[in-house]
Amino acid sequence: MKTIAIKVLTFTGMRWGVPFIKLFSGEEAKTQLKEIGQTVGIPLAAIVTFLFLWSVTASQIETSLGAVPGPIQVAEQAKSLWIEHVEERAKADAFYERQEIRNAAKLAKNPAATVKIIDYTGKPTYWDQIITSLKTVFMGFVIASLIALPIGVLCGLSKNAMQAMSPIIQVFKPVSPLAWLPIVTMIVSAVYVTNDGFFEKSFIISAITVSLCSLWATLINTSLGVSSVNKDYINVARVLQLSPMKKTFKIVLPATLPLIFTGLRISLGVGWMVLIAAEMLAQNPGLGKFVWDEFQNGSSNSLARIMVAVFTVGIIGFFLDRIMVALQKAVSFDKGAVVA
Amino acid sequence: MENIAINEEISINSESKPGEVMLDIQSLKKVYPTPKGDYVVLENLDLQVKKEEFISIIGHSGCGKSTLLTMIAGLNPISGGQILLDEKPITSPGPDRGVVFQSPSLFPWMTALENVLLGVEQVFPQGTKEQRIDICKYYLDKVGLGDSFHKKASDLSQGMQQRVGIARAFALKPKILLLDEPFGMLDSLTRAELQDVLLEVWNQENITAIMITHDVDESIFLADRVIMMTSGPYAKVGDILSIPLERPRDRRSVLEHPDYYSYREYLINFLEH
Ligand SMILES: Nc1ncnc2c1ncn2[C@@H]1O[C@H](COP(=O)(O)OP(=O)(O)OP(=O)(O)O)[C@@H](O)[C@H]1O
Ligand SMILES: [Mg+2]
Numbered sequence: 046m047k048t049i050a051i052k053v054l055t056f057t058g059m060r061w062g063v064p065f066i067k068l069f070s071g072e073e074a075k076t077q078l079k080e081i082g083q084t085v086g087i088p089l090a091a092i093v094t095f096l097f098l099w100s101v102t103a104s105q106i107e108t109s110l111g112a113v114p115g116p117i118q119v120a121e122q123a124k125s126l127w128i129e130h131v132e133e134r135a136k137a138d139a140f141y142e143r144q145e146i147r148n149a150a151k152l153a154k155n156p157a158a159t160v161k162i163i164d165y166t167g168k169p170t171y172w173d174q175i176i177t178s179l180k181t182v183f184m185g186f187v188i189a190s191l192i193a194l195p196i197g198v199l200c201g202l203s204k205n206a207m208q209a210m211s212p213i214i215q216v217f218k219p220v221s222p223l224a225w226l227p228i229v230t231m232i233v234s235a236v237y238v239t240n241d242g243f244f245e246k247s248f249i250i251s252a253i254t255v256s257l258c259s260l261w262a263t264l265i266n267t268s269l270g271v272s273s274v275n276k277d278y279i280n281v282a283r284v285l286q287l288s289p290m291k292k293t294f295k296i297v298l299p300a301t302l303p304l305i306f307t308g309l310r311i312s313l314g315v316g317w318m319v320l321i322a323a324e325m326l327a328q329n330p331g332l333g334k335f336v337w338d339e340f341q342n343g344s345s346n347s348l349a350r351i352m353v354a355v356f357t358v359g360i361i362g363f364f365l366d367r368i369m370v371a372l373q374k375a376v377s378f379d380k381g382a383v384v385a
Numbered sequence: 386m387e388n389i390a391i392n393e394e395i396s397i398n399s400e401s402k403p404g405e406v407m408l409d410i411q412s413l414k415k416v417y418p419t420p421k422g423d424y425v426v427l428e429n430l431d432l433q434v435k436k437e438e439f440i441s442i443i444g445h446s447g448c449g450k451s452t453l454l455t456m457i458a459g460l461n462p463i464s465g466g467q468i469l470l471d472e473k474p475i476t477s478p479g480p481d482r483g484v485v486f487q488s489p490s491l492f493p494w495m496t497a498l499e500n501v502l503l504g505v506e507q508v509f510p511q512g513t514k515e516q517r518i519d520i521c522k523y524y525l526d527k528v529g530l531g532d533s534f535h536k537k538a539s540d541l542s543q544g545m546q547q548r549v550g551i552a553r554a555f556a557l558k559p560k561i562l563l564l565d566e567p568f569g570m571l572d573s574l575t576r577a578e579l580q581d582v583l584l585e586v587w588n589q590e591n592i593t594a595i596m597i598t599h600d601v602d603e604s605i606f607l608a609d610r611v612i613m614m615t616s617g618p619y620a621k622v623g624d625i626l627s628i629p630l631e632r633p634r635d636r637r638s639v640l641e642h643p644d645y646y647s648y649r650e651y652l653i654n655f656l657e658h
Contacts, residue, residue: 090456091535275489275490277486277490278490278492280458280460280478280484280486280490281484281490281492283459283460283476283477283478284460284479284480284482284483284484285480285503285504285557286478286479286507287503287507295492295503296492299492299494300492300494302494332646378493378537378539385447
């Protein structure tokens with residue numbers, strides 16, 4: 046149990062948790078406390094200082110929505126958002142319960158009666174919005190990877206493909222999601238007309254915008270990795286006269302996996318970062334729309350709620366990155382090479 | 386053992402017999418284009434290697450030893466002259482020329498066995514999977530890795546990795562084995578161990594071998610003939626020293642041989658002038 050926990054923490058680049066586990070499992074307290082002091086104490090002190098400076102300066106600035114909220118107001122809003130979520134769920138449960146009882150009664154009277162099941166149409170809670178954002182970024186990430194990986198491999202294998210792609214990459218890489226969005230919106234609206242409700246249009250628009258911004262890192266890293274495979278490996282492949290297929294899948298790709306995952310990790314980070322902007326404009330019901338709605342809403346709580354969103358985005362981004370680090374380590378033959 | 390029989394079957398029957406010239410290098414030339422103009426590394430290099438002979442090549446750093454070896458391997462294009470292997474000119478790399486590089490260049494994501502198997506699959510596609518695995522195990526066993534078949538290459542020490550490299554090259558049953566300072570990165574103890582391993586396997590397999598080395602003692606201990614290359618540019622074969630010590634050799638008797646120091650003297654003398 047203990048060793049597993051330590052492994053998980055090390056693997057995800059959160060080594061600072063290790064001394065705690067060792068301490069609680071009864072290893073010599075002194076060294077562990079010292080390590081905790083170093084790995085946790087210093088960052089903790091920095092955070093406390095940050096919160097202090099924040100609360101002092103925030104109260105000095107008056108906006109049209111009142112004073113800028115300090116950490117306490119933000120924490121209160123986080124709590125109230127959670128309570129709203131719990132209440133909304135309770136309401137939904139009650140709604141479905143009533144509906145079930147009604148339908149059961151109807152069927153009891155007349156077994157042949159048709160019963161309708163109506164979906165609850167409450168407004169999405171903060172939690173729902175987080176889930177939507179995660180789904181969107183995941184979808185965008187998958188699309189980006191599906192495009193970037195094959196093209197990246199091709200560019201790495203063939204100088205000509207690289208020459209062809211290079212200007213396109215250079216020009217499109219720095220484009221902001223805000224510029225892509227109108228174009229994507231128009232195209233998706235023109236092409237995706239079925240509207241069978243499987244995917245919301247706004248969901249697809251945000252996801253595609255996310256992929257357009259995030260695919261470049263994967264593409265560049267993959268092509269770099271493929272083109273810079275150890276020359277000795279390639280020579281071995283040539284001596285053995287491996288077929289192009291075998292060479293690609295048995296040697297080039299495994300050798301490139303660490304760099305591919307570096308690219309994927311950057312892509313996911315960029316995707317998550319641009320997601321908020323994309324959702325804001327596309328009105329995809331995720332965190333971006335939450336921020337936008339609060340901004341439009343302009344109540345005295347709005348600023349604090351937007352700050353809750355800021356922290357949510359930051360913390361989720363951090364965990365997404367940890368997951369990618371763990372994956373990267375899992376596929377890398379040279380474990381030491383992965384930078385946490 | 387059954388697997389040895391299989392090996393004999395698949396060995397590529399080269400046309401030349403022991404003692405006949407197998408590799409014939411004729412006025413070989415190599416030019417590297419550089420920004421400052423062409424750099425002629427080798428010119429007018431002639432060398433004949435007999436079947437089942439062990440040749441070592443010494444020469445100053447940068448004189449073109451690796452260049453020569455990679456050209457024999459077919460990995461490096463020839464600028465002039467030709468290299469004939471069993472009377473056919475070499476144009477591309479192939480598994481009939483096993484190569485062992487200075488860095489073991491194993492695939493770290495594969496096990497020792499898988500590394501060897503990759504090559505055996507290429508030269509012995511008609512066999513069953515079990516037969517191929519048996520061949521790999523046979524050679525890994527010979528280089529002293531009988532208990533490390535399934536260890537990841539990245540978990541092996543440098544010396545063990547180079548053992549796998551040697552097993553991988555021998556398992557191809559090549560006509561000729563090309564070794565480019567295979568022990569250059571090892572400490573002297575491991576180095577001596579691996580020289581013994583190499584010599585032992587080579588004695589049993591009777592494969593023609595060409596080995597580059599910086600180590601004068603190593604070149605005497607292993608080779609039938611030591612080729613001394615002149616310094617570049619325009620490097621060629623400067624001198625050849627025959628080492629007619631009897632085989633199989635062991636380190637002790639080679640070191641104690643009355644002629645040993647005169648061989649050593651001769652080679653060092655060449656390198657110093
Ligand atoms: N691809 C290349 N392009 C240009 N010059 C090269 C290239 N490869 C090697 N050279 C040059 O050719 C010369 C011979 O190189 P080579 O690697 O064959 O030497 P070497 O005898 O193997 O040296 P060492 O003992 O250090 O391994 C060197 O001067 C080197 O700088
Ligand atoms: Mg060299």
